Amino acid sequence: MDKFGYTISKERQIDYDSNNRGVASYIFEKEPSFRLCIECGGCSATCTTASFTDFSLRELNILIKRGENDQVRQNLKKCMLCGKCTLVCPRGVNTRNIVVLAIKAFQKSDNYEI
Ligand code: SF4
Numbered sequence: 001m002d003k004f005g006y007t008i009s010k011e012r013q014i015d016y017d018s019n020n021r022g023v024a025s026y027i028f029e030k031e032p033s034f035r036l037c038i039e040c041g042g043c044s045a046t047c048t049t050a051s052f053t054d055f056s057l058r059e060l061n062i063l064i065k066r067g068e069n070d071q072v073r074q075n076l077k078k079c080m081l082c083g084k085c086t087l088v089c090p091r092g093v094n095t096r097n098i099v100v101l102a103i104k105a106f107q108k109s110d111n112y113e114i
């Protein structure tokens, strides 16, 4: 049966047990509105950076919650912290602060230079 697509693709697998979700926990604690995100994509649709790059704040939110921190680090660099996304979020998520807190979380946890 393995040859007919019933195996789990390792590339698509999310290993929550191995992922470090400390960044997500830090943001949840400091910015509780992060829990209200429904991944609608409104922030990404209006994002200044997304007009010029493949950056997606919606995707970043998901990656943070999954603990996919290598990808989060790479994407954080692209945000210009302009705050437009915060103005349009239908759930009142302080989106700009999520990016700021994610940067702080990495700086606190391992002095990673973002
Ligand atoms: S606009 Fe708000 S609710 Fe929608 S994906 Fe962005 S942060 Fe989440």
Ligand code: SF4
Pocket (backbone or CB within 6 Å): 046, 047, 048, 049, 050, 057, 078, 079, 080, 081, 082, 083, 084, 085, 086, 095, 096, 099
């Ligand atoms: S603060 Fe960052 S994520 Fe939000 S609209 Fe500006 S560049 Fe995009």
